[in-house]
Amino acid sequence: MLVLALLCAGCSGTTGAGSPAPAPPPPAVPPVPGIEAEVVRMRTDVTVDGQVHVRVTDTGDEPFTVTGVALDSPGFAPLPATALTAEFEPGRTIALRTSYGEPDCAAQVAPLAARLTVVRPDGAVQELRVPLAGDDLDVVHREECAVAGVLAVAGVELTGLAAREEAVTGSLVLTRSGDDDRAVTVVDARRSVVLDVAVDGLPLGLGPGERRVEAGVEFTPASCEPHVLAETKQPFVFPLSVVVGDGEPVAVPLPVDQAQQALLWDLLERVC
Structure with a gap:
């Protein structure tokens, strides 16, 4: 029993100094073959509350159409998808305007993704969760949470x-x-x-x-x-x-x- 107790002394979630171990980073959003996305805040977005753009690129070898886009982040309240029609060819990049919800200042922005409704050439419809590059939404989160802290x-x-x-x-x-x-x-x-x-x-x-x-x-x-x-x-x-x-x-x-x-x-x- 003494040996078991000694072995388990290192089983608690603490560091060598006795402080809690840091929380592991959130799991990354897995990539989606043929589609890449980046969140950007354009000059026109600064003039409209709650708006950013998702820049989507067709990195594959076949076309597709996006009919809906929404942001997916623990740091913001979810909103319904923005309905649109954007037709992609291989290599084409299109910036899709969408909105973000109220910030949750107790949460991190990551893991950050775009939820895309994608229509394939054969008519198949897919609901995809595409990882979002870029840190513009982190900047928005910091700014809005700083204001909330003052108010x-x-x-x-x-x-x-x-x-x-x-x-x-x-x-x-x-x-x-x-x-x-x-x-x-x-x-x-x-x-x-x-x-x-x-x-x-x-x-x-x-x-x-x-x-x-x-x-x-x-x-x-x-x-x-x-x-x-x-x-x-x-x-x-x-x-x-x-x-x-x-x-x-x-x-x-x-x-x-x-x-x-x-x-x-x-x-x-x-x-x-």
Whole structure:
């Protein structure tokens, strides 16, 4: 019995120092012969919440058609497949637009795959799970989870917007979300493509023990160039640089609802 006990002393999942052994990496998604895929975030995706592209390549010697694409990752809530029709020939690469779900910040992005509905030349339909190369979705996961981490400590709100002669004014409000008492500080506010934003008295800090703090905010036109106004995809994206405690700054978008957007459009039309 003593020999058995000594032999089993090394059976626990610990390292030599007595700490738990690191978790094994998740199993890789097996390759699919004749098809390769990569996830990419294009410039057009940055302007649309929750969107990326899956770049699919026919690496085999026969054509096929893709009629549906979805992302498969533990780090994001699953969504229904995006219906489409993309016809592939050997060597052809096509970028397929699709959406990702809400991030699960307690999970890793890997193993990452694309779920493709593939129609073969003989009419056979296959549901395939193709491994996804590329790290753009890892970047999305880090960015969105960083924002979620900030908002779990303090909410950000734009209130009381009103039209002035050549501006729209209101208040930027920070409200503590729960029991986390770390300081939250807005250190910078950046303009959009067509509108400048100025926050009074930056940095705006919500100190330990404080539940709410606010500062005045003013929006003015940054550009009246007709082509800029016509072509902009992000007229109301105002990134705030926010620090929680002694952490690194996080780019948190200032929320602008539909009624507030209408006021800002009216400002551009009135002044420009």
